Amino acid sequence: MTDLPKAATARTSVDDAIVLIVDDDPSMRRALTNLFQSVGLRVEAFGSAAEIMEAKPPAVPSCLVLDIRLPGSSGFDLQSDLAKANIHTPIIFITGHGDIPMTVRAMKSGAIDFLTKPVRDQDMLDAVQAAIERDRRRRNIEESVAGVRSRFEGLSARQRDILILVASGLMNKQVAAELGLAEITVKIYRGQIMRKMGAKSLADLVRMVEALGISRPGGKVQT
Numbered sequence: 001m002t003d004l005p006k007a008a009t010a011r012t013s014v015d016d017a018i019v020l021i022v023d024d025d026p027s028m029r030r031a032l033t034n035l036f037q038s039v040g041l042r043v044e045a046f047g048s049a050a051e052i053m054e055a056k057p058p059a060v061p062s063c064l065v066l067d068i069r070l071p072g073s074s075g076f077d078l079q080s081d082l083a084k085a086n087i088h089t090p091i092i093f094i095t096g097h098g099d100i101p102m103t104v105r106a107m108k109s110g111a112i113d114f115l116t117k118p119v120r121d122q123d124m125l126d127a128v129q130a131a132i133e134r135d136r137r138r139r140n141i142e143e144s145v146a147g148v149r150s151r152f153e154g155l156s157a158r159q160r161d162i163l164i165l166v167a168s169g170l171m172n173k174q175v176a177a178e179l180g181l182a183e184i185t186v187k188i189y190r191g192q193i194m195r196k197m198g199a200k201s202l203a204d205l206v207r208m209v210e211a212l213g214i215s216r217p218g219g220k221v222q223t
Contacts, residue, residue, distance in 0.1 A: 008011050016060045017132045017174035020089065021045040022052050023067040023079065030166060035121055036128065049081070059218075063112070063131035065124075068095040068102065077111055088138065090131035094119060114136060148208045149215035151197050158195070162189045166202070168216050 019036045021043060023029050028047040036043045046052040049070055059158040064082075068075040079091055093106045096117040103114045112134065155163065158179075165175045172190065176183040199205045209215075 016042070016043040017136070018044060018058050018060055018062045019128055019132075020052065020062060020064045022047075022064065022070065022075070023047060023094070024048060024070050025067070028067070032124070035124065039125060041128070048073075051080035053081060053085075057089065061132050061136040063090045063092060063128055063135060065094060065128065068093055068106075069097065076105065076109070077108075079111070084108070086191075090134075090135050092124075092127045092131055119161055141179070145211050148211055150199070152208070152212060152214075155196055157194065159193050161199070162186060163193050163205065164209060164214055164216055166190060166193075167206045181223050194207070 019032075019041050021029055021032050021195050023032070023045075029047070031044055033043045044058075047056070050072060052064075060139070065077060066075045070078070073081070075095075077095055082089065082091075090112045091106075091110070092113045092115065093111050094115045094117060095102070098181045106114045110129040115123060115127060124161070152157050152160065152163075161174055161179060165178060166172075170178070172186045173182075179186075193199075194205070197205060197208060199208065
């Protein structure tokens with residue numbers, strides 16, 4: 001690694017974020033570990049793909065600095081294995097033998113960045129910070145959606161039907177006609193739904209339903 005520029009020596013606000021390193025070169029693992037720790041990041045380093053696959057995925061914002069060429073499974077193989085395991089840790093590839101096709105393959109497979117050794121410290125820190133922030137946003141979104149899903153699952157079947165119809169743009173009178181209910185009954189259900197879902201407006205309900213990926217199957221609600 002190259003010397004860290006003075007402008008980059010200030011400790012970064014990273015909360016409890018962690019950087020995972022997979023590189024079969026012990027000296028590279030040490031250099032990267034020292035660099036990340038110098039700005040307050042926690043680090044876990046591994047010498048092979050097999051080692052990290054045996055470890056428990058971090059429950060905090062994180063990223064993976066991954067060497068392309070590894071003993072046994074390659075960095076690309078590990079990227080594929082993580083995806084199959086539904087592990088979405090952002091990946092920064094590093095290599096001493098990069099070329100355009102390799103870079104294209106890495107980025108098309110979802111890598112955050114592709115850096116060629118020797119890597120400037122600031123370039124590495126910038127890539128890691130961007131990757132951690134992306135993972136933080138992903139986790140926040142997933143947590144928010146999980147909360148919405150939990151509230152949705154707490155609704156009765158009828159309330160779910162009405163929610164989906166209302167979020168699809170139907171007025172109370174139209175919902176009532178489709179479900180064979182009185183309009184006043186739909187209004188009562190709608191008020192219950194707003195409270196249970198923690199929604200302050202119709203727009204909130206629409207966003208929640210969109211986040212859950214729910215729509216009217218075949219144009220009709222199945223009850």
